[in-house]
Amino acid sequence: MTRIAAIDQGTTSTRCLVVEEGGSASCVAARRHTQYHPAPNHVEHDPEELIANIRAVVAEAGAVDAIAIANQGESCLAWDAETGRALSPVIVWQDARTTDDLKALGPEAEARSKAISGLPLDPYFSASKFRWLLLNNPDVADAHQQGRLRLGTTDAFFLDRLTGHFNTDPATASRTGLLDMATCQWSAELCELHGVPLSCLPEICPVDAGFGTFLDIPVKVSIVDQQAALRGHGCIAHGDCKVTFGTGAFLLAVTGNEPPRYGDLLPTIGWKCEGLDTVYALEGGVYDAGAALEWARNAGLFDSVEELDTFDGPSALSRGLVFVPALSGLAAPHWDRKAAPLFIGMDHATTRLDLVRAVLEGIAMLTIGLIEATETVVGRLSRISIDGGLSQNAYFAQFLASASGRTIVVPTMHELTALGLAAFCGIDVGTIRGQGRIFESDGSVSAAQRTRFEQALGFAKGWRGA
Structure with a gap:
């Protein structure tokens, strides 16, 4: 019987549900993490705390056949390609520090963003956060100059640290403001607009492409939480x-x-x-x-x-x-x-x-x-x-x-993100979801x-x- 450790790494906590083929799901672990508000309109997480919580909840899952991870979406950070060390806090999707920076880009830039990515110029998305890090964090700027900078949403950081795979999926990439919706690839034009080096971004892979192993367990699926919940419903x-x-x-x-x-x-x-x-x-x-x-x-x-x-x-x-x-x-x-x-x-x-x-x-x-x-x-x-x-x-x-x-x-079962992760792993979750x-x-x-x-x-x- 296939057992999936479905990890929902959300805005306030990290939860692990074990979903079994045949119709059962149980929450085996949950860890809350600290929300930091270092300045008005700033919302941050400690990336090392998030990684530690993922490791902890996986350890409590017991024997499983595969791991699937859901991420927060637009929350992002910078880290060192050689050491894996985080160079910045996670800037959370709620963070609005780049509001004025985006407004200064003007209506023409807004029109191009909508035409290519479908997204307005809003600090909700990752693109302006990446630019802010490059301009305001000396460690990030130094790593870029030395050719060892990685920029990504939290999923890419988790996968890189846990499995050595520097990847994201198209759904998560579509939340950055840097993806060409027509091609499902990074847009060179939008990267230039926001001052984000395309070479620092992760490779985009299908949600179920497989992302290496963690503790000898295959990491089979990685996707943004809301899209996982959509499938779970x-x-x-x-x-x-x-x-x-x-x-x-x-x-x-x-x-x-x-x-x-x-x-x-x-x-x-x-x-x-x-x-x-x-x-x-x-x-x-x-x-x-x-x-x-x-x-x-x-x-x-x-x-x-x-x-x-x-x-x-x-x-x-x-x-x-x-x-x-x-x-x-x-x-x-x-x-x-x-x-x-x-x-x-x-x-x-x-x-x-x-x-x-x-x-x-x-x-x-x-x-x-x-x-x-x-x-x-x-x-x-x-x-x-x-x-x-x-x-x-x-x-x-x-x-x-x-x-x-x-x-x-x-639905009877309200952990729909976890059910969506299991569904992407090939498990029929309809019975678990319930009427x-x-x-x-x-x-x-x-x-x-x-x-x-x-x-x-x-x-x-x-x-x-x-």
Whole structure:
């Protein structure tokens, strides 16, 4: 019986699930890591801590036949090609330090970026982070001058250190802002635009190409976490859609074998398996989902998640109480890093649980904006599968269904990234995923209430630049 160690190296933790052919999956280990905020708009991780956590969770997996690793996507760093030593912290996808640098490139550069990579010039993506490291980190600049610099998203660092393979996959590469979506290869033009030496970037290989061995165990699959979750949800046909509610909320919808038109959302590569056509997808995100809820807990609005299972009385939104979860700005379809979080509509009777209820509803309302923007490309999304921590909150799932007017499905197994990794390894995960809970719209959220949220959203936009 095949046993896969599925490693989900995420924004706040590293988890390992052992998935077995025949229908079982269990979480065998989890390690949290530190989030560093050394300056405003800076978010960093210690790369050595991440590597140590991967090693630790693999050690707890026991005997397995293969390893599959999911990465954070846009988070990236620099390291020494000869020694493997990290030369920088990991600059996390939430980091916005390059906002002004990208704005200075101008509208013509933005148009070229969209034409080639499909992506706007936003600090969310890796390209400007690489450039920042070259300009601001003397160790990185020195390694480049000496011809021993490697630049990459975290997957390339993990693979290089663990297996000696300096590789990435097309899905992860499509999150950098440096990939030509038409050829699935690095774009020399975009590398020049951002001042990133193409020779320092990893080789792009299919997701299931095989990436050497770690502790004599084959590393069979490597891919970005959200695309792994898309496959884990069983989304393989045009219009299949999922939303993962982790640190952020990320919607992906399968669009087929041709790059989609993008509008305000992002074309991305879903996956590329050996010998098969590339599968493309459309993506939109909310920067702060679980992160907004964690902020609310740290601010003292609630103590435990059990408090959030049920609320008394009508919704916060119906009472005019709104929260816009823009702690890191607004992602698709707004693309406003100057937006700020906002509470509006409190009165003397407002309690802390009213406020945290508004936080949950605000995350759902931003997610609905993603759903509706996606529908302009792929058609009506009547049924949407969700996973991640917030998906386990019944109030949140029901509010999302009611406010969106769509059926929301929560699979029985909510570690969908791990299931996707196992699926790429050839394991049938449908039975493990399960049918789960289904939430239907009850009509409790009116058009007028949705308009009220849009008004608050307008107040939040551009606030930090005012």
